[in-house]
Amino acid sequence: MKTVLIADDKATSRELVRTVLExxxxxxxxxxxxxxxxQNARASKPDLIILDLHMPGxxxxxxxxxxxxxxxLASTPVMALTASAMQGxxxxxxxxxxxxxxxxxxxxxxxxxxxxxxLE
Amino acid sequence: MIAGLQLHKTSQSEVELRxxxxxxxxxxxxxxxxxxxxxxxxxxxxxxxxxxxxxxxAVERKLARVEEELxxxxxxxxxxxxxxxxxxxxxxxxxxxxxAIIEVDREGRILxxxxxxxxxxxxxxxxxxxxxxxxLVPDALRGGHAQHRADYWDHPVxxxxxxxxxxxxxxxxxxxxxxEISLSPVKSADGFRVTAVIRDISERRKTEERLREMQxxxxxxxEARNRxxxxxxxxxxxxxxxxxxxxxxxxxxxxxFAELLSEELEGPLNEKQKRFLNHIxxxxxxxxALINDILDISKIESGRVELRREVFDVAVVLRxxxxxxHQQAAAxxxxxxxxxxxxATIFADRxxxxxxxFNLLSNALKFTPEGGKVRIxxxxxxxxxEISVTDTGIGIAKEQHEAxxxxxxxxxxxxxxxxxxxGLGLAITKALVExxxxxxxxxxxxxxxxxxxxxxxxxxx
Numbered sequence: 174m175k176t177v178l179i180a181d182d183k184a185t186s187r188e189l190v191r192t193v194l195e196x197x198x199x200x201x202x203x204x205x206x207x208x209x210x211x212q213n214a215r216a217s218k219p220d221l222i223i224l225d226l227h228m229p230g231x232x233x234x235x236x237x238x239x240x241x242x243x244x245x246l247a248s249t250p251v252m253a254l255t256a257s258a259m260q261g262x263x264x265x266x267x268x269x270x271x272x273x274x275x276x277x278x279x280x281x282x283x284x285x286x287x288x289x290x291x292l293e
Numbered sequence: 294m295i296a297g298l299q300l301h302k303t304s305q306s307e308v309e310l311r312x313x314x315x316x317x318x319x320x321x322x323x324x325x326x327x328x329x330x331x332x333x334x335x336x337x338x339x340x341x342x343x344x345x346x347x348x349x350x351a352v353e354r355k356l357a358r359v360e361e362e363l364x365x366x367x368x369x370x371x372x373x374x375x376x377x378x379x380x381x382x383x384x385x386x387x388x389x390x391x392x393a394i395i396e397v398d399r400e401g402r403i404l405x406x407x408x409x410x411x412x413x414x415x416x417x418x419x420x421x422x423x424x425x426x427x428x429l430v431p432d433a434l435r436g437g438h439a440q441h442r443a444d445y446w447d448h449p450v451x452x453x454x455x456x457x458x459x460x461x462x463x464x465x466x467x468x469x470x471x472x473e474i475s476l477s478p479v480k481s482a483d484g485f486r487v488t489a490v491i492r493d494i495s496e497r498r499k500t501e502e503r504l505r506e507m508q509x510x511x512x513x514x515x516e517a518r519n520r521x522x523x524x525x526x527x528x529x530x531x532x533x534x535x536x537x538x539x540x541x542x543x544x545x546x547x548x549x550f551a552e553l554l555s556e557e558l559e560g561p562l563n564e565k566q567k568r569f570l571n572h573i574x575x576x577x578x579x580x581x582a583l584i585n586d587i588l589d590i591s592k593i594e595s596g597r598v599e600l601r602r603e604v605f606d607v608a609v610v611l612r613x614x615x616x617x618x619h620q621q622a623a624a625x626x627x628x629x630x631x632x633x634x635x636x637a638t639i640f641a642d643r644x645x646x647x648x649x650x651f652n653l654l655s656n657a658l659k660f661t662p663e664g665g666k667v668r669i670x671x672x673x674x675x676x677x678x679e680i681s682v683t684d685t686g687i688g689i690a691k692e693q694h695e696a697x698x699x700x701x702x703x704x705x706x707x708x709x710x711x712x713x714x715x716g717l718g719l720a721i722t723k724a725l726v727e728x729x730x731x732x733x734x735x736x737x738x739x740x741x742x743x744x745x746x747x748x749x750x751x752x753x754x
């Protein structure tokens with residue numbers, strides 16, 4: 174069974190994504206900020222990490238930077254999840270080390286297929 | 294010999310003669326002649342009287358000479374007085390002139406000056422007369438002045454000196470005064486001179502300086518205000534972007550959970566629950582569209598729209614849009630007729646072109662009554678693609694044709710079953726078309742439907 178780490182400071186958003194992913198048969202680990210996301214990632218070695226870009230303390234960009242520097246995690250796919258819809262966000266995320274980018278509000282079908290693609 | 298004789302004046306005649314005397318000296322005489330008669334009037338003969346008048350004549354000539362001399366002296370006196378008057382008038386004129394006036398000879402020596410010159414330069418008349426005019430030239434330019442003078446002698450015409458230059462005079466105390474100088478050659482009996490009229494323009498310079506300062510202040514103020522406006526605009530855009538982010542975050546879960554529930558994985562729903570969930574989903578999706586519009590207009594207004602151009606087929610984009618509005622059209626039994634012939638590759642921002650087409654098409658559906666028709670035409674013209682969306686809707690009055698592209702413009706009412714929008718759709722559409730270098734136009738009449746036509750510049754690929 175594949176493990177997915179979800180980091181988002183909004184509990185409702187975590188629960189939504191967790192429910193969708195658990196329904197699809199994945200094991201879900203949660204984190205409510207960037208620091209916790211890094212700790213949990215190192216502890217549970219997930220197959221996929223989904224990061225909200227806007228988090229207090231260490232934001233999504235900071236987390237992905239640390240992940241790419243960590244030899245145990247460097248090759249893990251990381252998906253950006255954000256409610257910001259500014260032009261260039263996607264490019265910024267990809268060039269910062271994210272593997273994939275998805276905008277809030279998510280369409281459930283889009284989330285499912287993107288997660289599946291990342292884990293193939 | 295002639296006593297007792299009556300000399301009748303009436304018949305006498307008088308002649309002046311110059312006759313030689315026995316000793317040969319010429320004498321002047323007067324000769325009177327006349328008839329000589331006795332008491333009863335009988336003519337006895339002719340009487341002649343000769344009188345010498347030499348002395349008399351001499352006196353007369355002397356008198357005449359004296360008189361001549363007198364007249365001459367008087368004339369000279371009159372002339373002298375006239376000259377004096379002219380001189381005085383000239384002096385008065387010179388001294389009354391508002392400008393400093395000096396006259397300089399070929400060697401550059403000051404020959405003449407007026408009171409204003411003394412006042413302007415701070416020298417007394419005595420200190421200046423006979424001195425080289427260079428004493429009034431600023432130290433830095435003094436060396437070259439003699440050459441300028443020499444040049445002027447070669448072309449002695451009346452002209453301003455150093456036009457377009459800012460000239461200065463040097464005062465006795467070493468200070469400098471801004472001046473304007475005009476030169477004119479004067480030809481006089483004692484040679485060739487140059488008159489320089491020197492005008493003190495310190496006041497004018499001060500006024501100009503004040504004007505310049507005022508203008509600079511004004512410009513600075515204007516720039517500051519512009520920066521303020523720009524900053525306010527920037528803040529507004531940032532605020533909108535941030536608001537948009539903050540609004541999308543809760544919408545994300547509202548839409549997500551509504552969708553999750555409607556999938557019935559958490560348990561079966563009855564029809565009413567399904568309908569209510571559908572309302573939540575539809576309305577929150579609409580809210581999302583409004584937020585996106587507001588974000589778009591804020592991007593457009595802050596000039597932060599960046600086109601991501603790519604090569605794509607217009608026909609493919611058309612098909613995608615038709616499938617996305619299919620349901621909306623079907624709900625009102627509106628037939629969409631899309632010209633199938635066009636298959637043109639263009640180089641543009643695919644998502645933005647799609648957005649433009651979607652806006653026009655959903656507007657057409659919004660304002661067309663049930664059973665109406667909507668047609669899409671696309672045509673390649675020289676250097677551009679022209680796409681039009683025509684409907685059989687309620688139409689737009691001529692006087693509103695401009696206003697429909699304004700922000701927050703809303704037509705009075707839509708037709709049945711259509712939700713009001715933000716009033717930003719056409720403003721965004723127009724901005725996006727123009728961002729591509731294209732244009733958009735409207736042809737419409739109330740009750741006769743509308744046609745929106747836009748162009749996207751496109752070189753043959």
